[in-house]
Amino acid sequence: MSVATSYEFLEKVIGATPDGEHIRKCLQCGTCSGVCPYGFAMEFPPRSLIAALRADDWHGVLESDTIWLCVSCFACAKVCPVEIPLTRGLLSTLKTEMLVGGSIPQELQTALGNARRYGNAMGESPRKRAEWARDFTVPVSILGRDKEPVDVLWFVGDYGSYHPRVQQVSRAMAKVLHALGVRFGILGPEENSDGDTQAFAGEWGLFELLAQKNIKAMRRYVFDEVITGDPHAYNALRHEYPRLGFERTVRHYTQYLAERIDDLRPLLRKPLELRVTYHDPCYLGRANDNNIYEEPREVLRAIPGVELVEMAHNREFSLCCGGGGGGMWLDGFSWEKAHARTTDWRIKEAVLAGADVLAVACPYETPRFEDAVKSTGNEGGLVVKDIVELLAESMSD
Amino acid sequence: MDIAVLVKFVPDLVEELEIDEDTGMLDRAFLRLMPNELDEHALEQALLLKERHGGTVTVFTLDTGDVDETLFTAIAKGADRVFKIVGEGFDEGASNHRQAAVFQEALQGTSWDLILAGTQAVDDLDGFVGALLAQRLELPYIGYLTKVVLQDGGALVQKEYPGGLNADIEVACPAVLGIQAAEQPPRYVVTSKVMEAMKSATIEEIEAPEVEIAGEIPLAGMSLPEAGAQAEMIEGDVADVAESLVKLLRERGVVA
Amino acid sequence: MAGDVWVVVETLRGEVSEITYTMLAAGRQLADGLGAKLTALVLGNETEALAGTLGVADQAICIDHAELAEFNPEVHLRVLGAVLEEQKPRLVLLGHTAIGTDLACGVAQRLSWPLAVGCRSFTEDSDEPQYSALTCGGKLIATGPLPGPSCVVTVMPGGYKPEDGMADKAPPIEALAVPGGFEAARTRFKAYIEPPAGDVDISKEPILVSVGRGVQTQDNIALAEELAKVLGGVVCGSRPVVDQGWLPTTRLVGKSGKQVKPKLYLALGISGAPEHAEGMRDAELIVAVNQDETAPIYGFAQYGATVNVLELMPALTEVLRKN
Numbered sequence: 001m002s003v004a005t006s007y008e009f010l011e012k013v014i015g016a017t018p019d020g021e022h023i024r025k026c027l028q029c030g031t032c033s034g035v036c037p038y039g040f041a042m043e044f045p046p047r048s049l050i051a052a053l054r055a056d057d058w059h060g061v062l063e064s065d066t067i068w069l070c071v072s073c074f075a076c077a078k079v080c081p082v083e084i085p086l087t088r089g090l091l092s093t094l095k096t097e098m099l100v101g102g103s104i105p106q107e108l109q110t111a112l113g114n115a116r117r118y119g120n121a122m123g124e125s126p127r128k129r130a131e132w133a134r135d136f137t138v139p140v141s142i143l144g145r146d147k148e149p150v151d152v153l154w155f156v157g158d159y160g161s162y163h164p165r166v167q168q169v170s171r172a173m174a175k176v177l178h179a180l181g182v183r184f185g186i187l188g189p190e191e192n193s194d195g196d197t198q199a200f201a202g203e204w205g206l207f208e209l210l211a212q213k214n215i216k217a218m219r220r221y222v223f224d225e226v227i228t229g230d231p232h233a234y235n236a237l238r239h240e241y242p243r244l245g246f247e248r249t250v251r252h253y254t255q256y257l258a259e260r261i262d263d264l265r266p267l268l269r270k271p272l273e274l275r276v277t278y279h280d281p282c283y284l285g286r287a288n289d290n291n292i293y294e295e296p297r298e299v300l301r302a303i304p305g306v307e308l309v310e311m312a313h314n315r316e317f318s319l320c321c322g323g324g325g326g327g328m329w330l331d332g333f334s335w336e337k338a339h340a341r342t343t344d345w346r347i348k349e350a351v352l353a354g355a356d357v358l359a360v361a362c363p364y365e366t367p368r369f370e371d372a373v374k375s376t377g378n379e380g381g382l383v384v385k386d387i388v389e390l391l392a393e394s395m396s397d
Numbered sequence: 398m399d400i401a402v403l404v405k406f407v408p409d410l411v412e413e414l415e416i417d418e419d420t421g422m423l424d425r426a427f428l429r430l431m432p433n434e435l436d437e438h439a440l441e442q443a444l445l446l447k448e449r450h451g452g453t454v455t456v457f458t459l460d461t462g463d464v465d466e467t468l469f470t471a472i473a474k475g476a477d478r479v480f481k482i483v484g485e486g487f488d489e490g491a492s493n494h495r496q497a498a499v500f501q502e503a504l505q506g507t508s509w510d511l512i513l514a515g516t517q518a519v520d521d522l523d524g525f526v527g528a529l530l531a532q533r534l535e536l537p538y539i540g541y542l543t544k545v546v547l548q549d550g551g552a553l554v555q556k557e558y559p560g561g562l563n564a565d566i567e568v569a570c571p572a573v574l575g576i577q578a579a580e581q582p583p584r585y586v587v588t589s590k591v592m593e594a595m596k597s598a599t600i601e602e603i604e605a606p607e608v609e610i611a612g613e614i615p616l617a618g619m620s621l622p623e624a625g626a627q628a629e630m631i632e633g634d635v636a637d638v639a640e641s642l643v644k645l646l647r648e649r650g651v652v653a
Numbered sequence: 654m655a656g657d658v659w660v661v662v663e664t665l666r667g668e669v670s671e672i673t674y675t676m677l678a679a680g681r682q683l684a685d686g687l688g689a690k691l692t693a694l695v696l697g698n699e700t701e702a703l704a705g706t707l708g709v710a711d712q713a714i715c716i717d718h719a720e721l722a723e724f725n726p727e728v729h730l731r732v733l734g735a736v737l738e739e740q741k742p743r744l745v746l747l748g749h750t751a752i753g754t755d756l757a758c759g760v761a762q763r764l765s766w767p768l769a770v771g772c773r774s775f776t777e778d779s780d781e782p783q784y785s786a787l788t789c790g791g792k793l794i795a796t797g798p799l800p801g802p803s804c805v806v807t808v809m810p811g812g813y814k815p816e817d818g819m820a821d822k823a824p825p826i827e828a829l830a831v832p833g834g835f836e837a838a839r840t841r842f843k844a845y846i847e848p849p850a851g852d853v854d855i856s857k858e859p860i861l862v863s864v865g866r867g868v869q870t871q872d873n874i875a876l877a878e879e880l881a882k883v884l885g886g887v888v889c890g891s892r893p894v895v896d897q898g899w900l901p902t903t904r905l906v907g908k909s910g911k912q913v914k915p916k917l918y919l920a921l922g923i924s925g926a927p928e929h930a931e932g933m934r935d936a937e938l939i940v941a942v943n944q945d946e947t948a949p950i951y952g953f954a955q956y957g958a959t960v961n962v963l964e965l966m967p968a969l970t971e972v973l974r975k976n
Contacts, residue, residue: 565840572839
């Protein structure tokens, strides 16, 4: 099970993804280490890691813990000239080996243990997963309880279900879907974490466990497609769940709404008079070449009074918020090692772009960027909102 | 060096606890059970001792329901054998006196050097399992331990006292030790290893024997503390609040 | 002697622990309810010197021996068991501590007397007093009778005021010889270990003074340090404070930091966001001070106040110093 030599590890990496072989073509150009948000603080950023493996320094690699700085943002994979699947193949496989060897930062251990026991990383009761929707002005159908066929199964995710700030986003989503007349339902207590973050933190076994539970639950119900506000869930459902037997249409909510922009526009009655800049989430954009860049912008442009401005790093060059690959639980760890926060850079860019609002489309981003607004001293200035919250605002009177 | 580890399953406090209206007791229908956190520490301490000195680690638990995953996880962490003790009525919970009596029988037949258990558990009412068991076995017991070091014929243990003070105590083996914290947090074991254990390892089953118990405390009923979803606010200006707070801290035994 | 209420006095390093007074207050209530006597039992060496504040009891029984000077679970258990077996009190109260619980379980099992641990309070009853214990992390209260002829309980603080169990005089003292001899014990007390210098492990500290953004500047942390010192605790904080470098990361409480369960968590200027709450919500006593009365921290705290944190810290320090 566990790997003893550099050679064995490289074989594992090669076997992990279809293009794994590309690792043999590494030019040692260093572009990956260059674009990595935490490359400067890692003992083995991607290029050095490959060099170390070629030099048979497997033990040196295992002794370092800076792999946990990797936030699985796909910046390195995107930019690699020989298309090595660095994030999915090399880096997450290294994390797996670290876990097998028992090396894991404590905070991450708690989050993984919670996901295993409770189906969510926060350690909240699974029975309360749909509490955010209880007694809400808009009816939210829970599939297991209401047993009606729906057009759309809305996969809410851990943060959308349990985090107070992101629950607000969930409620806004429910409002918007309802206003559009979409027949939607959620799994509620039957939903488990999508498993994407756990996978990229190295726990592919845990990912499978969670995925199997979700697939089993989804198989019980009748729906045309799955939509989600969570790019991590989108990525997992679309790219990883099929090999486990789940082959349904999966879309991010911005894609779904962009398709219905003509139905949406008339509902957006209130002009917002805001200058908005949009942060491209890694998992909608770079990850697995999802390349969903224009639909979120299309949706934003449909809101009257919204002026869209771009930050310097946008689309495939977007700066990661630092939440992926376990990063959500490793801020203390990253701060200790790097003394820099990726979120701070992003806020500064948003302010530089002259934005009133930083629009996001990922549940990790709202709390992370709001924290950074405070820590960069922009409280009372820049505001962070999920796109769907802006839509809901424009729908209200 | 043969070490036995006792694991007890307790209500998971993440779930809301409810009182059964008819019986006035804890409603076990929706209870989620989990292994006692301190028993996980006991297992971790046992595994650390095995890593340092060799020997075996054996885990025992009463079959109160969903115990298999925990036992396979113990194997994946490095335990040698795991035992599930099956008995009538265990799924409705068993008092610590009953657990101690059952464990006593299960431990027969092997000369254990050390028996480790978590010092306490969230649902303890009639004592602590390890301490009760030790008395049954007529073995020395020391609880609230944060360190266990083996030495000639015994162990040097570190006991935690109120106020952050610790004491070194020597004890001859065999002994029963109540673990408060292992020397490192319970290790993480990757899910794939647990899955592997589920395929390749076996959980051994023992029938619970008939046991004589005396000393269980009668339980008339359970109730929920008065609902106080929000904090009780202390009124007044800064001076008033300071006085009230200090008084509160004194009453609660937090400050002298 | 038989049928009386006994309190096993808890001492540590030559001082009577506060839990003893809580037990004496409880014991007084129980003894009066039963129409019985309250006896304080002291095991140790030169114990008469410790009896000066035990006057709430009707009498003190002192058992002196060099072997009893420091707590040795095996030796103390043997002596306690022998005394109780001979004297057969109606109720035996021990502290719910590292000392009391080691003894309570052993003695109860040895004598086959019923045992209830973690009791907060009792209701007097002429025949069968009732116990009330907090269980399941404080989420449930268990109640029941303390059956005769003899019963053992361990007592947690909170249900009685220690002042009510304290006197400024000793009760009549009876010295007893150690029952039986001391055959070779398998346990031996070796030494106390003082807490190490160098940075603390906040997850092991019983009292935490935690600061959040409400502390405003790095200089104000000094106020928290003063307060912590007087309380016998240490300073920790939420992420914004630690991230600014005002406190080392070893002091971070929360999802990305340490999970703590101290006896007292004083949350000063902390909003109580889930990431932070995750690290401290299981603390035994949480007192939150935040001027925002809607701050989520109040959903986790037992007590709160909306006064200015920067003013409260020095005020608290002063009151504590005075007493």
